[in-house]
Amino acid sequence: MASNFTQSLSANRTGCAGCYLRHLCLSADLNDAETEIFSSHIVSQRRVPKGEVLFRAGDPLDALFVTRLGSFKSSVLTENGSEQVTDFHMSGEVLGAETIPTEYHTCTVTALEDSEICSLRYRELEALCDRDPKISRQFRLLLGRKIVAAHQNLLILGCTNSTQLLASFLLNLARKFEARGFSKSEFVLRMTRGELGSFLGLKLETVSRTLTHFDELNLIEINQRHVRIINLEGLKAVAKESGRAKRKTLQG
Missing domain, CATH: 1.10.10.10 (Winged helix-like DNA-binding domain superfamily/Winged helix DNA-binding domain)
Structure with a gap:
C-alpha cells in the first residue's frame, strides 16, 4: 500500500500550468503553450524524504530548486565540526541561488519533512533567460524575494x-x-x-x-x-x- 506521502505527491503531481505556486515561480507570466515548453524542457520534479540532503556545501551548481511541497533547512559546519543552521525554507522558495556567483554551493540543504522540489537545470535556464525577457524578469523577481527574505532574517537576528x-x-x-x-x-x-x-x-x-x-x-x-x-x-x-x-x- 502506498504511504500517505506517496499518495499526497501523486495527487498533487502536476506540471507548471496546474501548480498552485505558479504565481510565485518562473512561469507566472507565460501563456499555456510557453508554460508547457518551459515545464518539459527546464523543470523536473522529485521527492526528497525527510532527512535527505538535497545538496552539500562544495557541490557544483547543476540546478536551482524550488520547494514545491514541504520544507528545508540550510546549514554549514563550524570550525569545531558542529552544525550551524543558517536558514529555513518553505514552499515557493528558491534553493541554491547563493551559488550563482561561484557556481559552488556554500551550504548544505536538508529536508525537514517529506518534501518535493522542482529542479531547474541551470544552464538551460540561463540560456532561456537570455532569449525570453518574461522568464528573465520573473527570475529577477525570484532572486529579489530571496534578498527580502535575507533582510527579514537579519532583522530577526538583530x-x-x-x-x-x-x-x-x-x-x-x-x-x-x-x-x-x-x-x-x-x-x-x-x-x-x-x-x-x-x-x-x-x-x-x-x-x-x-x-x-x-x-x-x-x-x-x-x-x-x-x-x-x-x-x-x-x-x-x-x-x-x-x-x-x-x-x-x-x-x-
Whole structure:
C-alpha cells in the first residue's frame, strides 16, 4: 500500500500550468503553450524524504530548486565540526541561488519533512533567460524575494534578547504561512528546537523556556511542535520591546 506521502505527491503531481505556486515561480507570466515548453524542457520534479540532503556545501551548481511541497533547512559546519543552521525554507522558495556567483554551493540543504522540489537545470535556464525577457524578469523577481527574505532574517537576528528573537521568528513564520494561503495563527514547527536555537543563536534550553513562557502569558498555545497564536498583538508587542542586555535570557 502506498504511504500517505506517496499518495499526497501523486495527487498533487502536476506540471507548471496546474501548480498552485505558479504565481510565485518562473512561469507566472507565460501563456499555456510557453508554460508547457518551459515545464518539459527546464523543470523536473522529485521527492526528497525527510532527512535527505538535497545538496552539500562544495557541490557544483547543476540546478536551482524550488520547494514545491514541504520544507528545508540550510546549514554549514563550524570550525569545531558542529552544525550551524543558517536558514529555513518553505514552499515557493528558491534553493541554491547563493551559488550563482561561484557556481559552488556554500551550504548544505536538508529536508525537514517529506518534501518535493522542482529542479531547474541551470544552464538551460540561463540560456532561456537570455532569449525570453518574461522568464528573465520573473527570475529577477525570484532572486529579489530571496534578498527580502535575507533582510527579514537579519532583522530577526538583530533582536537583543531571547523573547524578541522567538516572537519575531514566530511572527515572520506566520506571515509566510499566510502568504501561501495557510493559517497565520496555527501551524507546525518543522524544525527541532535545537535547530531553531542554532538559527537564532540560542541554547535549546532557552528556546524551550521562552516558548513555555509565551504559553504561560497566553500569547501562544504550544503542544510539542504545534503552535497556535492566541494573542497576535501581544506577540507583536514582545517583538518590539527593546532589551538592554544583548541575548538576555529569561533567567536575567
